[in-house]
Amino acid sequence: MTTSAIADAVRLAPGRVDLTAIETDAAPGFDGSKSDGKAALAAMAPELADLQERLWAERTAGSERRVLVVLQGMDTSGKGGVLRHTIGLVDPQGVRITSFKAPTEEERAQDFLWRIEKGLPAAGYIGVFDRSHYEDVLIARVRGFADPTEVERRYGAINEFEARLADEGVAIIKCMLHIGADEQKARLAERLANPEKHWKYNPGDLDERALWPAYREAYEVALERTSTDVAPWHVVPSDKKWFRNLAVGQLLLDTLRGLDLQWPEADFDVAAEQQRLAEEAPVR
């Protein structure tokens, strides 16, 4: 599969992960300004729309293929912004967004992947996970919601789960939206300064922020342990919102291109139907 310069630049290299060594305010693989970046994203819209419609059409011919975009990142990293600006470019009919909050009692009584299975996109859909099963090795590790043995088990369970999905026809795009601690501080301050954004703020956000180094370590371990050939991780520098939106759009576009999607052939006699339509009794 041919990929773009951006995809090549944000794909996680194999081996040990050091997030402090990956710049958060960069725009790797893209040689242009903010306005160039916005224009580049907008320019993708027609091809994204065409490819999404082909994916959707394929399902009518029995294809099981689908796409799953996994969005992870610290608070304020911009998962909502990606949904609005990038996923918003695609026909909403063909998109299924699943947001994972703190698990309910019913969900906690099941294996951690139970609710994830239920949120998977059906054939023909572009599914997007706003947070995901990765919370179960991130906050679960940092906050001790699962013991270390269970967290350890989950890395392997995730890899087997994603390998099975890939076998079933799911193209998986995993994105960690990578922001700096200073950028998060600025975004939280902005939410506090603007009454229209107070609803987005929660005092618990600062408690989580105080655990920044522990979250970084949890991300580093998770990224290292679960970046596989069939479902590699991408670390998307996200201090620049425009680059974050562009990069996820490019990853989606590359993935859809790689599926080599074809319009289904008619399973009826086209000429006969044209004749039926031409010769029909008057309808009014």
Added chain:
Amino acid sequence: MTTSAIADAVRLAPGRVDLTAIETDAAPGFDGSKSDGKAALAAMAPELADLQERLWAERTAGSERRVLVVLQGMDTSGKGGVLRHTIGLVDPQGVRITSFKAPTEEERAQDFLWRIEKGLPAAGYIGVFDRSHYEDVLIARVRGFADPTEVERRYGAINEFEARLADEGVAIIKCMLHIGADEQKARLAERLANPEKHWKYNPGDLDERALWPAYREAYEVALERTSTDVAPWHVVPSDKKWFRNLAVGQLLLDTLRGLDLQWPEADFDVAAEQQRLAEEAPVR
């Protein structure tokens, strides 16, 4: 609630319904060209986005309010086009689209409203029904899938159901996308002429088309019996795709404006949080 000229023009008048008296290729309430209409729809996007975000924010403060757009219409009337061009203007995070196909065996074993309940939007969402419970008084009547007594019962059941939804905080917008028989013929011919559109065509479409007068009658009765103060019907002339998209956008905008949506007030001490953030230990 103040409504626009378009909304006033497409709202169904009380009393007997004669669809042959409602033009399908008109643009009632809008005094402009196709390009004016497209520009007018695009110009709604920022306000739609703002109001949708307020609706979404309200749910975090415990509001139960939500919007439900019901799209009905003959094949090719453009339900998919409205989803793409009008609903596509709104943040996909806050939208839930439910498409109702022929009911499954499990669904047929329940009351006709069972699957409808399951497809309702949660608080804060704009839900869209692509077809709906109205199929159960349209195709069910035309094709005899339910006997006349049962169909008769359903008009009342629908009115009670929608009245309950309105009491629960659901703002209901019902749109019948009204196309002419000749326009449908042209659209079917276009699907047959273009291999990229063959997947949208089904030979059964022509069998349904042969029942056009019966469907029109079923629509007339359904519209008359179920257009209520809390959930009135709108008949949207849909031969002009741009007007169809604009009119549904305008109805959505009017409805959201009518909700008088306010940003929720902070349920925490803003100054104290600002101080906490300012005085935090260094995070890196």
